Amino acid sequence: MSAQVLERASVAQVWDWLEQVPDPEIPVISVVDLGIVRDVAWIDDACVITITPTYSGCPAMTVIRDDIERVLGAQGIDRIRVQTRLAPAWTTDWMSPRGKASLSGYGIAPPAQQVIDISGISRKASPALVVACPHCGSRHTRLVSQFGSTACKALYRCGDCKEPFDYFKAH
């Protein structure tokens, strides 16, 4: 009987594998490119993945947790712990340039500005946001609804190509 000693995967290797875990709602972007994987570490003999929720009620988080366990499990890691970290709160600034490009190619306009301004709610201080159409590039677009198919998106319509599209809100 030959004892096989398995080398445990490097942290960099685990990050690579996590790039194969797609967002369940937007399968063109991985959980890494979405910026929700905050840390990967070996603690004792468990592989500990720290993720941060996008929106506190996002139903995809449970699926993401299961998907991470499934993908890493398939690579032979048998002790996996997925833990949640709340602070600092997730922001679309953590989305990678590659992730934003993928969204655009998929027909979803990526976040157009830096993080949501939480410093005040006075109506005098909120300039209109210009979102470019992911189909034709026109900046002649109009907000149709503050929420789209998921909490993280809003619904827009292009004034030139007339197509509706989702906008991934800056958060």
Add this chain to the structure above:
Amino acid sequence: MDQHKFEYLQRLGDTTLVLGQRLSEWCGRGPALEEDIALTNVALDLVGQTRLWLGYAAEVEGAGRDADQLAYLRDAHQFRNLLLVEQPNGSYADTLARQFLFDTWHYFLLERLQHSTDARIAEIAAKSLKEVTYHVRRSADLVVRLGDGTEESHRRMQDAFDDLWMFTGELFESDGADAELVAQGVVVDPATLAEPWRRHVSEVLEEATLRVPAGNWSQTGGRQGRHTEHLGYLLAEMQFLQRAYPGAQW
């Protein structure tokens, strides 16, 4: 157990839970598809925040309960939510007026709680604040659109604000449970939220060509477990499954 903190966390968590449940009642019944989706997404945010608040409440209690047990297995007199959020949805104007009055208060509350000396409260508040900033901008937009809309929409919005106004005094009330936590810097004195809340509500109502209701009389008691008759019906629906099939999961 820190009884005051447990009490405070239930007040927050029950308030977001009950409003989340109320808004969910609009699912499939919104006046337009976009509004249907928006209200249910706001509900989702509020229920998500509830899990954080009640999850922490259960930890502080330390009695082996979890957020689900607090949500599904307490009765009306044990709920600590504000009376405003348990009011029926009514017409769309009633729902929007309730939402705007609540969102404005919620924003100013979380803005302060993100600096709580309790790290857990601070991080839940900071997380929720980003969602709530979006909520309050949306509800203000709609109040302006309908208030400054047709004669009919204007009248309905004004009636809605007039009807709900008596439940707003409770937003700024405090009692012994708050006082000690305020002294420790864990929570904010509710009374200090009144001025910024009133300023924003006045600004938006003025833009909406609506008048700020004049009455000063307040109906209160929700934070002590004394509710209007509406809460029991809401809980009967929300808690049915766990009452009928204890421990059921999917």
